[in-house]
Amino acid sequence: MVRTGSPSAPAAGPTLAVVAREAGVSVPTASKVVNGREDVAPETRRRVTEALDRLGYVRRPRFDAARAPRLIDVVVHSLDSSWSGAVLRGVEQAAYDAGLDIVVSAGLARARPGRPERGWLDKLTLRGSAGVLFNLAELTEAQYAWLEQHRIPFVMIDPVREVPPDVVSVGAANWQGGVTATEHLLALGHRRVAVVAGPRRAPCGAARIAGYRSALTSAGIGYHPEYVLHAGFDEAEARRRTHELLDLPEPPTAVFACSDRMALGVYAALAERGLRVPDDISVVGFDDLPEARWAAPPLTTVRQPLAEMAATALRLLVRLMDGDPPESTRTELSTRLVERNSTAPPRG
Amino acid sequence: MVRTGSPSAPAAGPTLAVVAREAGVSVPTASKVVNGREDVAPETRRRVTEALDRLGYVRRPRFDAARAPRLIDVVVHSLDSSWSGAVLRGVEQAAYDAGLDIVVSAGLARARPGRPERGWLDKLTLRGSAGVLFNLAELTEAQYAWLEQHRIPFVMIDPVREVPPDVVSVGAANWQGGVTATEHLLALGHRRVAVVAGPRRAPCGAARIAGYRSALTSAGIGYHPEYVLHAGFDEAEARRRTHELLDLPEPPTAVFACSDRMALGVYAALAERGLRVPDDISVVGFDDLPEARWAAPPLTTVRQPLAEMAATALRLLVRLMDGDPPESTRTELSTRLVERNSTAPPRG
Known part of the structure; x- marks a missing residue:
């Protein structure tokens, strides 16, 4: 039996x-x-x-x-990235502390243009969802309107597009992170520093590039747009962009990749050219995911506190649910440089 | 506003x-x-x-x-391992296909001896949980009794201890995986093959060691218990055990690590001795997590289909919920060798 x-x-x-x-x-x-x-x-x-x-x-x-227990929905793009893992860990612990349960779905990844996205929004209403956390999301105007119409409170963790000004979001101090990464490379003596950036419209990427520019300006170094290339946040596109950088008449001696996964793509392109990190070229990443530690060589990167960002987002959501909206709609947690073995002074 | x-x-x-x-x-x-x-x-x-x-x-x-939508509880030990990521991806997709939502918690990790574990079981009942999936779990007799008493159907994914015979569980073909890993090393010419195994009481580990022994026997090679050392499933303990192996009068020329994370621990110990993989010693892992690809050198490993195991577990759970119990309480999905760059013929 x-x-x-x-x-x-x-x-x-x-x-x-x-x-x-x-x-x-x-x-x-x-x-x-x-x-x-x-x-x-x-x-x-x-x-x-x-x-x-x-x-x-x-x-x-x-x-x-x-x-x-009240149910919070956590909507992510993918469940098997270490990025999502860190976010889920932070949300789950904060939810536990608040006596809430979390319903996890990869609903956003299934949204199709035209035939929507309504499926999981309908589910939220049938379940009487107390609130929603969106991780790395991009919502349509219709989705924002739906959430507002149903009075479902929500908070966005690191939204991939600009959000309306009245939407509550949590992210990292991306501008400062861009400054930190660039200053680290400049301090080593690099002058030709390139950026393999995220998608053009991602606000986190734009802030990191602005930080990069600001660090160059402070050091009296000119900004060269050919050193700033946009890619997705994945390895494959970063690899291709790195080859473009290496084909420049004056290729960079250092690359700031706007995510650790992109830094791994930079590594792959450099290996394909027979270039060694950091002897031939320095690389700095962004995120400090576990793969940064496992990479060969271990990656120097800008750490963003993903679990803490997620826990903060949950606590803000609870405030919204309790009818106690935060004074600030945007919360940024600090970033810091984690030095490993992928940077060195430029050759010669 | x-x-x-x-x-x-x-x-x-x-x-x-x-x-x-x-x-x-x-x-x-x-x-x-x-x-x-x-x-x-x-x-x-x-x-x-x-x-x-x-x-x-x-x-x-x-x-x-x-x-x-009916709510399924998914209870895991940790949320930020790539193991959990693969399992959650499989469960979430299968739940979506079945029109179910999943409530995710790391509740097991919070269970304390004595003052229990009752917290999250109470939550299941208050929410009217339709069923529970346990990932990498070890339940007490009291927990089994509670679930039975409340008639909450449940399925275990890769339980870390033997489960009662009437409990439905899903795992990988661990015995065959142990055979495959060992045969691969024997075919390269290795004769002194060690195993850095999981905890002594973990059934998945015991089956992998049995597969290892079986492959040795088939090849007419004697079994030497000093080549089989038990550790947790983590890197640190595997690293220590590897040093013990290297201190043997006749150290092994190849190591079969019972998880990819343990293989990374083996890598670390070998690096500390100045030994190169695979020139000086070959290493095979088990799991095929993303870190196996990122490792230096990329790790040859036995792939277990975690997402598929998880999806299978969810479908079995739905059968239990529908009062249609499966004929077999144990389902095993096949494993296969993924060859990368961590194995070679033995030196000399």
């Missing part, structure tokens, strides 16, 4: 009244024990629990609207 | 009757549109939607027991 094999079989066993009589308590008291309430004396609880077990009382789970 | 900033404000706007009159339809028809039902003519839906928007009708989410 398979355990829990017939969950739809009719409930067997005694009623709660029988259990209460067996334990020598009132039915309401027995009910309290069954429902896990705290206001029962330990000895009474023990007697009731023993009676429940002895008589084989079957407690079936049933949705308890008054006492069930 | 912060968007969705005051979700607890009283509902404003017109009643559904006003909307229906505005759109020239009956109230039940307007209600169908509001509730996303399909059985409404497109033109009618358009008229109602326009009226809803024009009048600013506020549709609030409310738990709809009859139509809300």
